[in-house]
Amino acid sequence: MSVPAELPPESPTREGSERAARRSGVAWRRDAEPALVGWLKARWAGVPPRARWASGAVLAGFLALAVWGMWDVAETPLDEGEAARNAAIARTAWAAAQRQAPTPLAAEPDGSAFASGALEPGDAETAAGKYVDFLSYTTSDSTAFTVVATSEAFTPDLSVRTPDGRRLAASVLLGTSSRAEVVGLQGPGRFDITLTTASQGASGAYQVLVGNGTARDTLRAGDALRADTLGSGRALAGRFEVGYALLAEPDRPVILEVVSSAFTPRITLLGPAGEIRQQRTLERGVSGDSLFGAVLRFRPGWDLPYTVLISSDEREATGPFALEMRTIDVKPLAGDGRPVSGELGKDSWLRDGRYVDAYRFRVSDGDDLKIDVQSQDFAPAFHLWREETRGVKDALSELNRAERAGVTAEKSDFEPGTYVLEIMSAKVGEGGAYPSGRYALTVASERPEPVRFDPSDPDAPRGWTGAIGGSATGRSPDGDTFVISVNAVSISYPRGDRTRIQLGVTVRSVDYSGPWAPWRSFASQGALMDARGRQYQPAPAESAGTGTIAEPGSERRGRLVFYADGVRTDQGRLVFSAPLGGGTSVPIVLDIPR
Numbered sequence: 001m002s003v004p005a006e007l008p009p010e011s012p013t014r015e016g017s018e019r020a021a022r023r024s025g026v027a028w029r030r031d032a033e034p035a036l037v038g039w040l041k042a043r044w045a046g047v048p049p050r051a052r053w054a055s056g057a058v059l060a061g062f063l064a065l066a067v068w069g070m071w072d073v074a075e076t077p078l079d080e081g082e083a084a085r086n087a088a089i090a091r092t093a094w095a096a097a098q099r100q101a102p103t104p105l106a107a108e109p110d111g112s113a114f115a116s117g118a119l120e121p122g123d124a125e126t127a128a129g130k131y132v133d134f135l136s137y138t139t140s141d142s143t144a145f146t147v148v149a150t151s152e153a154f155t156p157d158l159s160v161r162t163p164d165g166r167r168l169a170a171s172v173l174l175g176t177s178s179r180a181e182v183v184g185l186q187g188p189g190r191f192d193i194t195l196t197t198a199s200q201g202a203s204g205a206y207q208v209l210v211g212n213g214t215a216r217d218t219l220r221a222g223d224a225l226r227a228d229t230l231g232s233g234r235a236l237a238g239r240f241e242v243g244y245a246l247l248a249e250p251d252r253p254v255i256l257e258v259v260s261s262a263f264t265p266r267i268t269l270l271g272p273a274g275e276i277r278q279q280r281t282l283e284r285g286v287s288g289d290s291l292f293g294a295v296l297r298f299r300p301g302w303d304l305p306y307t308v309l310i311s312s313d314e315r316e317a318t319g320p321f322a323l324e325m326r327t328i329d330v331k332p333l334a335g336d337g338r339p340v341s342g343e344l345g346k347d348s349w350l351r352d353g354r355y356v357d358a359y360r361f362r363v364s365d366g367d368d369l370k371i372d373v374q375s376q377d378f379a380p381a382f383h384l385w386r387e388e389t390r391g392v393k394d395a396l397s398e399l400n401r402a403e404r405a406g407v408t409a410e411k412s413d414f415e416p417g418t419y420v421l422e423i424m425s426a427k428v429g430e431g432g433a434y435p436s437g438r439y440a441l442t443v444a445s446e447r448p449e450p451v452r453f454d455p456s457d458p459d460a461p462r463g464w465t466g467a468i469g470g471s472a473t474g475r476s477p478d479g480d481t482f483v484i485s486v487n488a489v490s491i492s493y494p495r496g497d498r499t500r501i502q503l504g505v506t507v508r509s510v511d512y513s514g515p516w517a518p519w520r521s522f523a524s525q526g527a528l529m530d531a532r533g534r535q536y537q538p539a540p541a542e543s544a545g546t547g548t549i550a551e552p553g554s555e556r557r558g559r560l561v562f563y564a565d566g567v568r569t570d571q572g573r574l575v576f577s578a579p580l581g582g583g584t585s586v587p588i589v590l591d592i593p594r
Contacts, residue, residue, distance in 0.1 A: 102134040102192060105210055113137055113210040114234050119154070119196070120203045130157075131203055132196040137210050139187035146213045147182045147193060150237035153204020154197045156180045163189025174307060175274040178237045183213065209234055218245045219308065221254055221327045230263065230310065231318030239266075239311040240318060246306040246325070248298075253328040253349055256296040256308060262319020263312040265294040270307040281350045283432060297328070297350050330420060335361035337370075337444035344378065344425065345436040353428035355436055358420055360387075363445045365416040366535075370444045371396070372408045377437020379403035379426040387418045395419060400426035413534040414445070448566070461569050463492030463500075466593065472578065473510075474586030480512035484578040486588055491571075499568040501528060501536055503560045503576060509550040517581065519545040519558055525579035528562045531572035536562035 105113035119131035126132050137147070149156040149170075158170040158180040170180035185191065195208060211233070219226075231240050246269075248254045258265040264284065269276045276298070283295040300306060310321065328349050333340065348355035363369060373380040381400040385392040395415075398407040403426050421443065425435035471485035488504035507522075523543035528536040538560065545558020560576075571592045577585040 102136040105135060105137045105193075105208065108234070110233065112212075112233065115208045116206065117208075118203070118205045126196055129200050130196045132194060133206075135193040135195065135208055136190055137193060138190045142187050144184070144186045144212070145210055146185060147191075148179060148209045148211065148236065149181075149195050149206060150179045150209075151204055151206040152178060152237045153206075154202035155199065156206060157196050157198045158182055159194045160185060161192040161194070163187075163191065172274055173272060173305070174270055176268060176270070177275070207234065207236055209236060213243075216242055216244060218247050219256070219323070219325045220247050221249075221252075221325050223325065225322055225324045227320065227322050228310075229318075229320050230260075230312060235316050238315045240316065241309050241311040244308045244310070244323075246300075246308050248300045248306070248325075248327070250300050250302045253297065253299045254325055255328055255347065256298070256323065256325045257293065257346070258295075258310055258321055258323045259291055259293040260319060260321035261290050261292070262321070263314055263317035264292040265321060266311045266313050267294050267296045268309040268311070269296060269298060270309065271301075272305075276306075283350070295346060330358040330360045333359040333361040333421070333441075333443055335363070335443045335445035337442060337446065339440050339442045341438060341440055342423065343436070343438045344423070348436075350434065353430070353434060354424045355434050357423045359423070359441070359443070360418065360420050361443060361445060362418050363414045363416055364447065366447050367414050367416070367445045368410070368412045368448045369396075369414040370408070370410045370442075371398075371421065372406065372442040373423060373439055374406040375437060375439035376405065377439070378435040379405065380407055380439055381424050381426040382407065382409075383422045383424070385420045385422070386415065387420060392420065403427060412448070412532050461493060461567060463490070465490040468590050468592065470576075470588045470590050472586040472588045474578070474580045474584070476512075476580045477582035477584055481510035482512065482580065483508045483510060484586065484588065486576060486590060489574070489590060489592070491592075493567050497566065499536070499564045499566065501562045501564075501574070503528075503562075504557075505545070505560055505578075506555055506557050507547075508555045509552055511552050513551050514549070516547045516550050516556055519543060522579060523560050525581075525585075526560055526562075527577040527585070529575050529577075530568070531574075532570070534564065534568065536564045539563055 103115060103117065105115045108114050115135055117133055119133060121131075123131045123133060139145070147158065147160055149158045155177050156179065159167055160182045161167045162185065168182050168184065171183050174181040174183070193208065195206060197203070216228075217226075228242055230242055233240065246254075246256075256267065258267060267282060281297045283297075284293070296308075298306075310323065326347075328347070331342075342357050344355040344357060348357050350356070371382060371384070373382055379400055382398055383394075384396040386395045396409055396411060398409045400407045421441075423439060423441060427435050429435060466489055467487065468489040469485065469487045471483060473481065473483050475481050485506045485508075486503050487506060490502040490504075492500045492502075494500055507516075520540040520543060522545070523538055523540040526538050528538070530536075539562065542561040543559055545556055547554070547556025550556070574590040574592060576588045576590060578588055579585050
């Protein structure tokens, strides 16, 4: 192959091409045009001017339509639904990609596993727009464990996918505003953990811990004082914590007290629906300069179980602490008039800003009741409740608005039953300081000694009879209407040791036809009570009346007799409950002259 003697020194630019053309004998000119262009120009020159203008207009129209279409496509926005769908598709695709490479939890020296991170813009998102991170934990044994996620910045939400494909959500029992926990997990295998936020848009740092569960031990009322230490393991949401299962009798109030010389205790109570903030009170206090305490009062329900978390107010505080749980019992009371002493304070229930002590006693039929409370440390008050089949009934109270050093209340012929007496302060506490101190209590529930006298004594009370009247209209359970009237009252004191009251009674049928009830039956269903609440027992054997068959407008007349032990001279007013049958009655008020 022959090689040219010399190569052209220029690169193939326009100038170099010109010189090459000269060497080849071609007459190259700058204004030379390709043959096709020249032909088109020649043809265009032969087109009439009007045709040229029409062609130009058509070409301009096509160009305008093309430009307008491109502009419209570029400027037309997507509707909200389509934009949301596109965003959800993008988030789902990004989350799916992240799920394929979860962050493994690192093993800890104590056998647990731990990871920390942050949910923030740029992370994968759920379809609801919540930031989400994916983690994993792999174990080779069958030890049971739990997964806990905590955060100081947001309320975490947590789920775990087990090796067999089940997905477990966080336990409602153990959730708070800063933690979520999945329980009941057991290896071996890989567990995929999904961590997100409870609310859209939340972000911040988090911690995930795999361990053997929240509860370290079980607390029971009456156990000895227990000592423990805060600070082992990892700090969660900026604080170390120790968990206990709380075992208490339903509906029996308890007090949990925690003290420490190293930190200010914080108590979190978890129940069937997560953190419990209702039906419980929490107090904090300091003893001197070196002992910090917290007291939780709680009334357990029937929906067990409960868990207590002990942590600190200060971040990452550590040190020893002691705790004790005890019940708040309703104290038994004899009600025999002997004084007892008590103290409102740390062992009392706390309600509406007042410490409360409770006592239970019985009242027999016809007893007079006297309650007296005295204190030099606070102004006492009390509330008395009668226990019934369903709940309690308000019976008597003395709230001591004047804030005296003592309160006393008396009531005659008290309704029989079991009563609960609550002792409290008249004044409400403020700023966490509640009135407290010692008090003396006296409760006397006794049947009054009947008043007796010698009938021959000229100063002895004498009986009397008066034309005292009253009437009422009532309807029986069968729909029959009667008018019952009292036209005379007689009070006497047989043998000087009893009170006898006789009523002259008339019963008129308005629309009833048929036999009258036996008079003794009518008498046994009646009830009589005076203005002091004292009752009188019916004496059917001494009662008698007329009438056998009733017709509309007919009447029957007779007497009703009632007795009470002792001499009662200050009735003031009598209330006769006239029976209408079937347990119904109508009241008739009789004013007794003094």
